[in-house]
Amino acid sequence: MKKSVTIVGAGLVGSLLSIYLSKRGYKVNVFERRPDMRLETMSAGRSINLALSDRGWRGLEGVGIADDIKKISIPMYGRFIHHKDGTNAYQPYGKDNQAIYSVSRADINMKLMDLAEQQENVNIQFNKKCTLINRKDLAITFEDNLTKETSNSSADLLFGADGAFASSRLSIQLQSDRFEYNQHYIDCGYKELIIPAGKNGEFLLDKNALHIWPRGSFMMIALPNPDGNFTCTLFLPFEGEKSFSNLKTDKQVEDFFKSEFSDAFTLMPTLISDFKTNATASLVTxxxxxxxxxxxxxxxxxxxxxxxxxxxxxxNCGFEDCVVLNELIEKHNDDWDIIFPEYEQLRKPDGDAIADLAIANFVEMRDKTADPKFILQKKIEAKFSQHYPDKWIPLYSMVTYSPHIRYSTALKEGQKQQKIMDEIMALNDIESIWESDEIESEILKRIS
Amino acid sequence: MKKSVTIVGAGLVGSLLSIYLSKRGYKVNVFERRPDMRLETMSAGRSINLALSDRGWRGLEGVGIADDIKKISIPMYGRFIHHKDGTNAYQPYGKDNQAIYSVSRADINMKLMDLAEQQENVNIQFNKKCTLINRKDLAITFEDNLTKETSNSSADLLFGADGAFASSRLSIQLQSDRFEYNQHYIDCGYKELIIPAGKNGEFLLDKNALHIWPRGSFMMIALPNPDGNFTCTLFLPFEGEKSFSNLKTDKQVEDFFKSEFSDAFTLMPTLISDFKTNATASLVTxxxxxxxxxxxxxxxxxxxxxxxxxxxxxxNCGFEDCVVLNELIEKHNDDWDIIFPEYEQLRKPDGDAIADLAIANFVEMRDKTADPKFILQKKIEAKFSQHYPDKWIPLYSMVTYSPHIRYSTALKEGQKQQKIMDEIMALNDIESIWESDEIESEILKRIS
Incomplete structure (x- = not known):
């Protein structure tokens, strides 16, 4: 008899995990706080787009739905940079056909829920808010959001997959001594906006790119959707000169967009009303x-x-958690006394690493993608990597296209690379000699 | 009409704050989760001793109970170091009669509660557990621990003074976006033990000192109580070779104390049963x-x-919070729209600073107090400080005896001093020339 499992949360990771576990013979009950999203219409400003990359694809391949998702996703082969003066530039993300894929969070989540419910051993219940987990006897209490009735469930194993503000985690935290916990907000918020499709449903910006309007302390990005529109996200400080707090009136919003994102502004007919309707959300680690x-x-x-x-x-990281866990279940024959400690030991350093990398990439996107020196550095790295692919995989490629490299390894390697490139970029006249053999041997010297 | 105030928690800080506020004409309701400690006998292993120093005295003086407390406190003029080989050494804490004072947490708390209840405008209710604070309308919900009945209270102002794991803070946190939060545990736990008084009630160790058995990765300390006994606290890693996890059997405990704290061991007749009865507690920032x-x-x-x-x-820091708040109320004529932001702006950097200083002092106490080089450094600093009191106040004195110096300033000054002393201690043959004029001028040179 395989064990019974309770999963709190039927989001992306909770749904995928339920499929993996049921395929291994576990009986899985999933409890989701929200209503069934397949029966609801999405509210405006919540059309969140995600960028699926290799770690995520691995997770989907493992349960056989990668092809289904590929059909509703749009490959983005590089960054399309929109400068303030109206010029633009293109920076490929990797070599050859390497891409990240724009997909709708809702689309993947609904597919995963469908697939989960097709499994013999998975049951998903909606509108069930986890109010208490009794750590001792693993009894979970739920309140039904509609009836307000309380019910209990118990299982042999429990997973908290209920997101950044997990009530499962909080409940366990309050019963656990020596729980390390840190939540940190960056000083920027974000707001979703839209660039609709053209008259005939056509894309009004390059379809196969992630668009960035880098402006130093803030930025806007846009990701394509299959129906021709782009989901835009404005990342902007809450306070300060250029900030959400200084975008109160229609005129302020209009002036700001006209001045900062002039090319996009002409493509955003519903800007003012979207700006007012859609929430300004915060960003937590x-x-x-x-x-x-x-x-x-x-x-x-x-x-x-x-x-x-x-x-x-x-x-992508959450899906990789599922892949790693699935491998450990296989490796240790369902012995959770070994699986669980090894899962934490393996994944915790990687979770910490990608958290730090994500913070660092904010600076890169909003600030450095518009910096000629940074762009040159990336060119030098790409050229060197092409000549010596076994000696140098650019950090972005390690994180995005190399699931066999752990995030924590990528972070460490990236720091080493940056140290080398700081020295290379400081060489005299690097702008004119960057393609020379001398530069390659300078890098080679520093690697060994 | 002055505003009404709710305080969650009648501990040391909540009680003192209620007195300050009532003296300013506020109507104060205090709700305490625990029973009235004045009606209960203290449980074993909870006889916690505190070291009152100048910041704390200021807080007590402000409400006129410093003299009462002085009567039940014992001055400690220095550290009495017990080495492993049975030898010992004495390190004064400051100059002249500077001392910190050993007092019982319960004694001060009860005095403060008594005084609070003598105020016209203070009401304390016990066994009232705060279960919810409605941030919007400032309605607080309490559950009575005895009757299990729920009641509500509202006020114009609310203070959460309910300790490290404040339920008031948690409740507000769950209703607040962008709340920064970090809880971190050190890898050591602690356990309270006792050295009882001698046959005729006499102190079996030097009465006027804080006793330390520094052992590198762990330590024991002992503080005197007025009835002749010493409250000992063992600080020890949870895991590792010398750790709580390796002190499971009576024999392990006995062998450990015999070998590590031989002089204390002979004075601890109830060691084994105390060790088993008293909890191993954790230490959080x-x-x-x-x-x-x-x-x-x-x-x-x-x-x-x-x-x-x-x-x-x-x-001491909590009492200083009250003093600062009281000064701000005076300064800003009860205008809380000014008082509150200034309170946070002033005190948050000091709270962060003393948190970091406290972590650093653990290393100093358990490790460096036994290190001849460290002891020499402290001697050099003391001598220099005596000659140039306006140029050098040792870090410990800034924190402990100098309430006019902010913790955050002390931290910064301390870092500067340490940098200077690192250089001084690296001078050739410092052990023999430390009293020379040359050393003083070397320090003077580095200060300016």
């Missing part, structure tokens, strides 16, 4: 430890490691 | 922001800044 309790309870996805979205790795 | 909400709710004491006990500043 959560780090905590432990991730497992009594070898019976585990945290996974954002509940264990919420990160800011700037590396496009939140979902 | 909590940093959070903001401390004030809507200019109606404030956090104070450990609820705002829980720190580890190694600088003996937890209570």
């Amino acid at each position: 959560v780090k905590c430890a432990p991730w497992v309790f009594d070898n019976k309870i585990g945290l996974i996805g954002d509940a264990a490691h919420a990160i800011v979205p700037f590396y496009g790795q939140g979902m | 909590v940093k959070c922001a903001p401390w004030v909400f809507d200019n109606k709710i404030g956090l104070i004491g450990d609820a705002a800044h829980a720190i580890v006990p190694f600088y003996g500043q937890g209570m």
Whole structure:
């Protein structure tokens, strides 16, 4: 008899995990606080787009829905930079056909829920808010959002997959001594906006790119959707000269967009009303430890490691958690006394690493993508990497296209690379000699 | 009409704050989760001793009970170091008669409660557990621990003074976006033990000192009580070779104490049973922001800044919070829209600073107090400070005896001093030339 499992949260990671576990013979009950999103219409400003990359694809391939998702996703082969003066530039993300894929959070989540419910052993209940987990006997209490009735459920194993502000985690935290916990907000918020499709449904910006309007202390990005529109996200400080707090009136918003994002502004007919209707949301990083309790309870996805979205790795990292866990179940023959500690030992350093990388990438996106020196550095790295692919994989490629490289390894390697490139970029006249053999041998010298 | 105030927690800081506020004409309701400690006998292993120093005395003087407390406190003029080989050494804490004072937490708390209840405008209710604070309308819900009945209270202002794991803070946190929060545990736990008085009630160790058995990665300390006994506290890692996890059997405990604290061991007849009966507790640092909400709710004491006990500043810092707040009320004529932001702006950097200083002092106490090089450094600093009192106040004296110097200033000055002393201690043959004029001029040179 395989054990019974309760999963709190039927989001991306909770749904995927339920499929993996049921395929291994576990009986899985999933409890989701929200209503069934497949029966509701999405509210405006919540059309969140995600960038699926190799770690995420691995997670989907493992349950056989990668092809389904590929059909509703749009490959983005590089960054399309929109400068303030109206000029623009293109920076490829990787070599050859390497891409990240724009997909709708709702689309993947609904597919995963469908697939989960097709499994013999998975049951999802909606509108069930987790109000208490009794750590001792693993009894979970839920309140039904509609009836307000309380019910209990128990299981042999429990996973908290209920996101950055997981109530499962909080409940366990309040019963646990020596729980390390850190939540940190960056000083920027974000707001979703839209560039609609053209008259005939055509894309009004380059379809196969992630668009960035880098402006130093803030930026806007846009990701394509299959129906021709782009989901735009404005990342802007809450306070200060250029900030949400200084965008109060229609005129302020209009002037700001006209001046900062002039090309996009002409493509945003509903800007003013969207700006007022859509919430200004905050961006949190959560780090905590432990991730497992009594070898019976585990945290996974954002509940264990919420990160800011700037590396496009939140979902990808959560899916990789599932892949790693699935491998450990295989490796240790369902012995959770071994699986759980090894899961935490393996994944916690990687969760911490991608959290730090995501923060660092915010600076890169909003500030450095418009910096000629930075662009030159990336060119030098790309050229060197092409000549010596076994000696140099650019950091972005390690994180995005190299699931066999751990995030924590990528972080360390990236720091080494940056140190080398700082020296290279400081060489005299680097702008004119960057393509010379001398530069390659300078890099080679520093690697060995 | 002055405003009404609710204080959650009748501990040291909540009680003192209620007195300050009532003296300013506020109507104060205090709700305490625990039973009235004046009606209960203290349980074993909870006889916690605190070290009152100048910041704390200021807080007590402000409400006129410093003299009462002085009568039940014992001055400690220095550290009495017990080495492993049975030898010992004495390190004065300051110059002249500077001392810190050993007092019982219960004694001060009860005195403060008595005084609070003597105020016309203070009411304390016990066994009232705060279960919810409605941030919007400042309605507080309490559950009575005895009757299990729920009641509500509302007020114009609210203070959370309910300690490191404040339920008031948690409740507000769950209703607040962008709340910064960090809780961190050191890898050591602690356990209280006792050295009883001699046959005729006499002190079996030097009465007027804080006793330390520094052992590198762990230590024991002992503070005197008026009835002749000493409260001992063992600080020891939870895991590792010398750790709580390796002190499971009576024999292990006995062997450990015999070998590590041989002189103390002979004075601890109830060691084995105390060790088994008394809990092993953990040590947390909590940093959070903001401390004030809507200019109606404030956090104070450990609820705002829980720190580890190694600088003996937890209570002193909390009392200083009250003093600062009282000064701000005076300065700003009860205008809380000004008082609250200024309170946070002033005190948050000091709370962060003493948290970091307290962690650093753990290393100093358990490790460096036994290190001849460290002891020499302190001698050089003391000598220089005596000759140039306006140029050099040792860090310990700034923190402990200098309430006019902010913790954050002390931290910064201390870092500068340490940098200078690192250079001085690296001078050739410092052991033999430390008293020379040359050393003084070397320090003088580095100060200017």
